[in-house]
Amino acid sequence: MNTESNSVVNMPASLLSLPPVVVVLGHYGVGKTNFSLNLAYDLAAAGKQVTLIDLDIVNPYFRSSDHVEALAAAGISMLCPQSANTALDAPMLNVAIDTAIEDAQAGSNHVCIIDAGGDDVGATALGRFSKLIKQGDHAVLYVVNGLRELTKQPQEAADLLPEMEFTSHLTATHVVNNTHLMDATDESVVARGIEFAEEVARILGLPLVCTAVPLATEAGSVNLLTPAAQQLKESIDSGKLTCENCYFVRIYVKKPWD
Amino acid sequence: MGEKVLMKGNEALAAAAVRAGCRFYFGYPITPQTELAAYMSKIMPKVGGTFLQAESEISAINMLYGAAAAGARAMTSSSSPGVSLKGEGISYMAGADLPGVIVNVERGGPGLGSIQPSQQDYWQATRAMGHGDFFQIVYAPNTVQEMADMIFTAFEKADEYLTPVMILADGLLGQMMEPVELPDEIGELPEKPWATTGTKGKREHNIANSLYLQSNELEAKLLERAKRYEIILDKEQQSEGFMLDDAEIVLVAFGASSRIARSAVVKAREEGIKVGLLRPITLWPFPAKALEATMGTAKAYLSVEMNMGQMVDDVRLVVGKDVPVEHFGRTGGIIPTPDEVLEAIRTLNAKVGE
Numbered sequence: 373m374n375t376e377s378n379s380v381v382n383m384p385a386s387l388l389s390l391p392p393v394v395v396v397l398g399h400y401g402v403g404k405t406n407f408s409l410n411l412a413y414d415l416a417a418a419g420k421q422v423t424l425i426d427l428d429i430v431n432p433y434f435r436s437s438d439h440v441e442a443l444a445a446a447g448i449s450m451l452c453p454q455s456a457n458t459a460l461d462a463p464m465l466n467v468a469i470d471t472a473i474e475d476a477q478a479g480s481n482h483v484c485i486i487d488a489g490g491d492d493v494g495a496t497a498l499g500r501f502s503k504l505i506k507q508g509d510h511a512v513l514y515v516v517n518g519l520r521e522l523t524k525q526p527q528e529a530a531d532l533l534p535e536m537e538f539t540s541h542l543t544a545t546h547v548v549n550n551t552h553l554m555d556a557t558d559e560s561v562v563a564r565g566i567e568f569a570e571e572v573a574r575i576l577g578l579p580l581v582c583t584a585v586p587l588a589t590e591a592g593s594v595n596l597l598t599p600a601a602q603q604l605k606e607s608i609d610s611g612k613l614t615c616e617n618c619y620f621v622r623i624y625v626k627k628p629w630d
Numbered sequence: 631m632g633e634k635v636l637m638k639g640n641e642a643l644a645a646a647a648v649r650a651g652c653r654f655y656f657g658y659p660i661t662p663q664t665e666l667a668a669y670m671s672k673i674m675p676k677v678g679g680t681f682l683q684a685e686s687e688i689s690a691i692n693m694l695y696g697a698a699a700a701g702a703r704a705m706t707s708s709s710s711p712g713v714s715l716k717g718e719g720i721s722y723m724a725g726a727d728l729p730g731v732i733v734n735v736e737r738g739g740p741g742l743g744s745i746q747p748s749q750q751d752y753w754q755a756t757r758a759m760g761h762g763d764f765f766q767i768v769y770a771p772n773t774v775q776e777m778a779d780m781i782f783t784a785f786e787k788a789d790e791y792l793t794p795v796m797i798l799a800d801g802l803l804g805q806m807m808e809p810v811e812l813p814d815e816i817g818e819l820p821e822k823p824w825a826t827t828g829t830k831g832k833r834e835h836n837i838a839n840s841l842y843l844q845s846n847e848l849e850a851k852l853l854e855r856a857k858r859y860e861i862i863l864d865k866e867q868q869s870e871g872f873m874l875d876d877a878e879i880v881l882v883a884f885g886a887s888s889r890i891a892r893s894a895v896v897k898a899r900e901e902g903i904k905v906g907l908l909r910p911i912t913l914w915p916f917p918a919k920a921l922e923a924t925m926g927t928a929k930a931y932l933s934v935e936m937n938m939g940q941m942v943d944d945v946r947l948v949v950g951k952d953v954p955v956e957h958f959g960r961t962g963g964i965i966p967t968p969d970e971v972l973e974a975i976r977t978l979n980a981k982v983g984e
């Protein structure tokens with residue numbers, strides 16, 4: 373299943389210039405995994421040696437470890453809990469994580485993307501690696517989605533971060549706007565998301581590193597955009613809809629019938 | 631109705647239950663339904679409701695019995711092994727004519743089985759939820775939106791027929807995220823003159839009880855309840871048809887597997903195979919009338935389930951032995967792919983196509 377690899381690099385410069393260790397955290401269900409997968413594929417396409425670390429030991433469903441084969445086909449190393457993709461629901465961490473982070477910090481072309489579990493509970497496992505992560509240049513991306521029930525208000529989204537910073541022993545460095553409604557994402561959703569995320573970033577005093585815009589594709593394809601997605605992309609490309617640091621992302625986290 | 635938001639199925643069940651007037655939730659954590667309990671623990675204190683993590687599933691169902699007897703809209707949820715533990719309490723609720731909503735976000739079985747999705751509890755939900763002659767109404771949503779909407783219906787029908795009502799979902803529906811428009815908060819709740827709210831010295835005692843010391847009284851109660859079941863069988867069947875008008879092969883599938891079956895139907899139609907899908911929305915009462923209506927064109931039936939073949943029995947009971955009725959399924963936590971279902975359609979079509 374190597375159909376997942378993304379041939380076109382469309383990353384904004386703000387993401388291409390991220391440091392070698394990138395931590396992705398946020399409220400659960402905001403889309404951390406789909407964002408991390410996009411980051412992994414696109415950084416690999418841009419010539420980086422990428423390791424994606426699945427640190428979600430809270431929820432066994434819809435996780436980056438589901439994509440291990442497709443990632444391997446794109447030359448991306450995946451470090452998952454040994455129990456991932458089995459029926460064992462156990463909080464295990466992969467033993468190779470420290471080595472991968474150290475290697476990325478050593479200044480090679482290596483990038484480590486760490487996909488954390490949701491909320492403060494999910495971020496707890498990060499605490500184990502915080503000392504090592506803080507030894508080198510790193511980014512902690514706080515992913516927000518203004519259409520996630522319970523974090524629809526910017527203040528609600530901002531209020532959740534301190535708990536995650538507390539349990540992870542890390543401090544967020546950037547906000548990622550991942551406001552979307554899956555394949556129902558349209559111009560109004562994107563516009564509203566930008567307004568929302570800018571306000572979250574203002575409250576937290578952090579830069580908004582990008583706005584992720586999911587482009588829905590026809591069933592069974594990763595490249596053939598749906599007509600609605602095509603229209604959305606044209607609106608942004610033509611400047612009709614202003615989207616700074618816009619990052620068009622693929623929907624990798626899919627349901628079995630999609 | 632409000633605006634669309636993104637929610638997991640488990641969260642939508644919880645959020646919609648509160649909007650349907652549920653103020654008492656009793657549960658015990660189990661994958662893959664834990665988000666439902668987690669959501670309830672956050673929201674109940676904000677609406678003046680009660681979230682209670684019981685010491686076991688058995689305690690939780692008996693708390694539901696108590697809250698229902700006192701006239702409250704109350705709910706419990708679990709996943710397959712935990713629902714088995716609730717069986718005794720559900721039988722007691724049925725025996726005492728108590729309304730309540732039970733959610734089963736199914737996982738693989740038997741025993742501890744697996745934490746991945748399954749539909750292996752169809753027989754349990756529709757036939758054998760507990761001991762004694764009783765049924766519960768069973769709803770099988772297949773989208774996050776339906777999960778939200780059906781909770782409303784479930785509470786309504788539980789109160790109307792004085793019966794436990796089950797929402798039968800699975801790990802995939804519970805965990806997946808979709809846009810959903812949550813229903814508006816309910817206004818007036820129905821009066822419950824039978825509830826144990828205190829006589830205040832002005833009326834006879836209301837008693838919630840399933841024990842009868844005289845067998846003829848128990849038999850009379852069972853006969854009375856059976857008449858209610860007949861009304862339910864007549865009035866409450868729900869289903870959705872897709873491309874059935876000229877369907878020679880009729881797929882029957884509910885819940886998550888109905889979405890997979892639907893994709894397969896679309897692909898098979900592109901190949902010129904006359905195939906359609908009947909999706910039971912109520913599993914009990916089984917939508918026999920809608921299934922009967924497909925018999926004019928149908929040459930064969932294929933029941934697509936995430937189990938070893940359970941609902942297929944109900945299909946056979948309706949359509950009889952004149953045409954082949956087959957089952958296609960993956961089980962033990964495996965979700966069939968649309969292509970696997972398509973292959974099963976092709977095979978069946980080759981068999982009966984001439």
